[in-house]
Amino acid sequence: METNLNVGIETPKDKLELRTTIKEFKDFYGYEPYVISSSPGRLDFLNTHQDYKGLPVVGIAVNLRVYIALRRIEGSEAIIASGNLMDQGVDYVDRFDVSKVMLRRDGWFGDYFRATYMYLREMGYTLGGVKAWVRSWVPIASGLGSSGALITAFLGGLNEVFDLGLSTSDIAEAAYRVEHYVMGIPCGRLDQYTSAYGGVVLINTKPPYDVRRLRFKEGVFAVLDSCIKHSTMDVHSIKQRELREALSKLITIANDELRKKLSTDLSRVSWEELTEEELMPYLSNLPMELRNRVLFTLRMHESTKLALKVIEGVKPKRSELSRVLKPIKCRVSLRSSDWFLKVIGCVMTYQHILLRDLYEVSTPELDRLVRVSIRYGAYGAKLSGAGMGGVVIALFKDIEEANNLVNHCLRRRYACRGYVVSVDEGLRTWPP
Template sequence: MAHLLDSAKAGFLTTYGEPAEGVWSAPGRANLIGEHTDYNGGFALPLAIDRRTWVAVRCNGTDRFRVASAMYTGVVEALLSEVGGDQIPKWATYVLGMAAVLDAGYPSSEPRGVDIFVVSDVPLGAGLSSSAALECSVGVALNDLWNLGLSRTDLALAGQRAENTVVGAPTGVMDQSASLKGKADSAILLDCRSNETEVVPLGLRADHLVLLIVDTREEHSHADNEYAERRASCEKAAALLGVAQLRDVDEELLKAGRHLLDDETYRRVRHVVSEDARVLETVRVLRDSGPLNIGSLLTQSHISLRDDFEVTTQRLNLVVDVALAHGAIGARMTGGGFGGSAIALVPENCVDEVINAIGLAFVAAGYGEPGFFRAVASDGARKESD
């Protein structure tokens, strides 16, 4: 990762003509289990991955913000009052949106303008929270430079607010929580109602397992209508069942209220209720008997997302089916769905076979070549260098 740190520093110097005050980074995330539960107040079990977004930052003494990236040409310059307009590229909106939320929540009479240069190896549009990695790297940088003294939970909620109110994506707080609170060789049990987190050791290496991420390279966007429709359906169901959030629904209440819901809405609720139960069961199994025994829970999650929540795609389903047929002990889509990535829990001695089989299946189906990498659970956002 040293080359990314150097790239961030060099890019900043080339773009702005002076060195940055510091470099901060934040990881993307893979969700082990617990999909579409976060905005329903439920449980999720994400992990921070060893792919990160790096931001070199310097206060510029004005009210203007300048943002540049190794992945895009030009410099975006704006006042925070201009954030959200059509003239700002979407990628820069994540940066400036985070700054705008923090500035509005914790105002100051001093100029807060900063210059930022971004580099990243978190795949874009792959369901691995490249947006949260960007928000959180900026968040920890501004927390330090503006002396805000905010907790990781405060920053996660600010990132969620930026996505919801500035970007227009109706996401929950899982992605930001994982990016900020991740721990090496561990997943993070997140209670999405209280925002409390608990570190859950994974122990994959000890059991000779690899968490393989397969990027279908089928891009998606959380701001698209399909994602918003799923959330609206869940909120409608909660109101019909007389609860604040679907977190409050168990199997008994769902059965009793079945007559209140049309078939599609019922299936949406059934996914959320069963997924919350699977998250807690996965944590129990990890603690009691280790990761070799969680595979069926991961696969059940995918089936529920495919049949009840209907957010998978043919490519995601193909990855899961082929991985299971060639030695994976469990597999599922990860992220919001409608494209992006899948994860497969694979014995070390089967990894090459799984990769080759998926690659051949994609060729046979006429899809583009997928991407593969082994996910290593890593630490969350941090300052990297002065």
């Protein structure tokens, strides 16, 4: 059986990655896969650390993708092998009985696939055994949504192999629930929804979890990997605990009107109705660390609303730029041809400052990458993902400028890896 490589292939890079995945599956199992499923990594573009609070976030799917080749087999055994782990010389094959699957824990790579089976069976779907081969070009634990892309791609493959009838929305929500509820990772919906839908998307993280595609066609992004690995679970757990503690203290001292807007369930707080002015008399009674977590949430969201207006083509007033982006001087001529990119860049840099100072999830290495990016002509730069390591993303006018930054950071060893990325499609599958 020959897999058709001419369906939906747009670039030589896509075709090479697809051929590699198919060849490795065939070399390992001895025959062709039935389907290949692929999902993109993502840039955590706007409103970082807000999706688990029920606030809207903006993600960008990029052309760093994970590929999974699958074939349905008789019986109830699933065999999953990872080409990336094979390259590292570590255990790279997981086997389990899909009729009585359990998680192994302790960071075992196979748990992503086990958890997916567990969730689908719990939802009433009938699944049999598969053989699968994974090859990923999304750096792991770098703030590019590698685990969300992996689960999304696996769901997409199972959907084809077992004819489950899942829509893009179904797959996005299932991927979130697999990671959040089955695996117990305190993530929001940014990664899974961006990976499933692709493009530049505004994700409403409250029901009905709708997605709106944004027109963002100008500029290019450089991605600089610090190669400082982080645990999303650790970072998110700490910050969510701190914010819940802050809200708990506010509830005990707030007046009745304000108390109605608060909750220790982060997604049930009326964040969009709260203002700094009404909170400030009470925030002054909190330790600085807890006060900053609340201020971060409000200011991050306010700057995201500004960016969304700009993306929709609305020119902001200078007074609005000064009010929203208080700590930085956003020098923008609103008559210039690149005013749009300049304002978006200012918002990016401002959000990095908030992540550094009010949420404390940056590191000196990430801060240096942001400074160097701006020195090399970036409109703006910020960390992407949970923080405490991972990548910095920088917005440029053209590919040449972005490449210059990447090459400089690699030469100076400020980054261990660097990419100039383009916006990419979401979940894709290739049948035989």
